[in-house]
Amino acid sequence: xxxxxxxxxxxxxxxxxxxxxxxxxxxxxxxxxxxxxxxxxxxxxxxxxxxxxxxxxxxxxxxxxxxxxxxxxxxxxxxxxxxxxxxxxxxxxxxxxxxxxxxxxxxxxxxxxxxxxxxxxxxxxxxxxxxxxxxxxxxxxxxxxxxxxxxxxxxxxxxxxxxxxxxxxxxxxxxxxxxxxxxxxxxxxxxxxxxxxxxxxxxxxxxxxxxxxxxxxxxxxxxxxxxxxxxxxxxxxxxxxxxxxxxxxxxxxxxxxxxxxxxxxxxxx
Numbered sequence: 001x002x003x004x005x006x007x008x009x010x011x012x013x014x015x016x017x018x019x020x021x022x023x024x025x026x027x028x029x030x031x032x033x034x035x036x037x038x039x040x041x042x043x044x045x046x047x048x049x050x051x052x053x054x055x056x057x058x059x060x061x062x063x064x065x066x067x068x069x070x071x072x073x074x075x076x077x078x079x080x081x082x083x084x085x086x087x088x089x090x091x092x093x094x095x096x097x098x099x100x101x102x103x104x105x106x107x108x109x110x111x112x113x114x115x116x117x118x119x120x121x122x123x124x125x126x127x128x129x130x131x132x133x134x135x136x137x138x139x140x141x142x143x144x145x146x147x148x149x150x151x152x153x154x155x156x157x158x159x160x161x162x163x164x165x166x167x168x169x170x171x172x173x174x175x176x177x178x179x180x181x182x183x184x185x186x187x188x189x190x191x192x193x194x195x196x197x198x199x200x201x202x203x204x205x206x207x208x209x210x211x212x213x214x215x216x217x218x219x220x221x222x223x224x225x226x227x228x229x230x231x232x233x234x235x236x237x238x239x240x241x242x243x244x245x246x247x248x249x250x251x252x253x254x255x256x257x258x259x260x261x262x263x264x265x266x267x268x269x
Contacts, residue, residue: 001045001259002236003205004107006244007227008037011213011220017184019219023210034248036077037104037224042252043070044126045108045259052112052262056125063129064092073251080186086130094132100191102131103139104221107228110147111263119148131188139188142167143225146196150232156200159233169193175201175211182217191218195225202226205234 013019013031043066051062071079071087079087083101109122123144127137142163149159160171171193178194185191194215202208208230212223236244245253 001041001108001111001228001231001256002241002244003231004041004104004224004228005034005038005248005256006236006240007209007212007223007225008041008104008220009034009244009247010209010227011223014213014216014219015184015221017216017219019213019216021179021214021216023207023214025210025213027206027209028243028247032247034077034252035220036074036079036083036101037221038248038252039070039074039077040067040101040105041107041224042255043067044105046070046255048108048112048122048126049255049258049262059122059125060129063126067129083130092129094128094130096133096136097131098133098135098139098188099131099186100139100188100218100221100225101186102127102136103143103188103192103195104224104228106140106144107147107231108259110144110151110228110232111259112266113148114266116145116148119144135188138167139192142169142192142196143228146199146229147232150229150234156233160196160200163196169196171197171200173197175215179215182215184217186218186221191222192225195222196229198222198226199229199233202230202234205230205236205240208234 009032010027012035047062047066051059106123106126110119113119120141123140124137127140146159198211199208202211208226212226
């Protein structure tokens with residue numbers, strides 16, 4: 001959660017290929033701000049906290065209600081066209097999206113469930129309410145799986161092997177190979193593998209973030225995804241956690257606090 005939100009905030013000034021594709025940049029600036037990635041990450045978390053242990057249908061309804069509620073509270077956060085329309089309409093049906101939104105908002109489920117089977121199931125539910133295209137679902141499951149494997153102590157080699165085997169993503173390219181031709185694209189297929197590569201090449205949380213920003217493209221989402229995976233593996237330094245709290249409003253802070261309490265119960269009780 002912290003990893004995704006920080007990634008969104010840090011990456012936001014460089015969205016739409018506005019960065020210089022370098023790792024040398026200030027982590028925060030006057031234009032650093034949360035976007036739709038943070039709003040929907042909070043919305044998904046809020047839904048699972050309220051519907052945990054309930055039926056799939058109840059969880060999906062909670063997700064839809066939460067997304068629409070948080071979307072209404074923050075209508076100008078930068079939603080994609082189709083998703084923004086879905087938020088505004090009364091229609092609750094998914095629209096077969098394979099956009100990267102399903103992958104950027106999923107991080108909380110990797111901490112709220114105790115097995116990879118349950119994590120993947122929850123990730124699927126979180127995607128299917130809007131992004132029910134197979135690639136949209138795959139992106140959410142892959143990111144949640146990588147976070148979960150990192151938090152239970154799997155090595156990067158093990159994470160890479162699992163993602164390649166289970167989701168058939170090509171993780172053979174390096175960041176140096178991706179960077180020159182990479183551009184703003186909003187699909188899971190061209191965001192999730194790149195975000196995972198940024199994580200695999202990083203040496204700590206901040207380095208992963210810098211890798212992701214340096215690739216360019218849909219930078220806030222790419223960095224939110226990479227940051228969420230990096231948190232599972234490395235954790236987030238306390239100063240950056242404090243910076244995260246300082247840059248989001250009180251209603252989001254309250255969800256994060258509830259999430260940390262729930263996460264503690266999963267991890268230690």
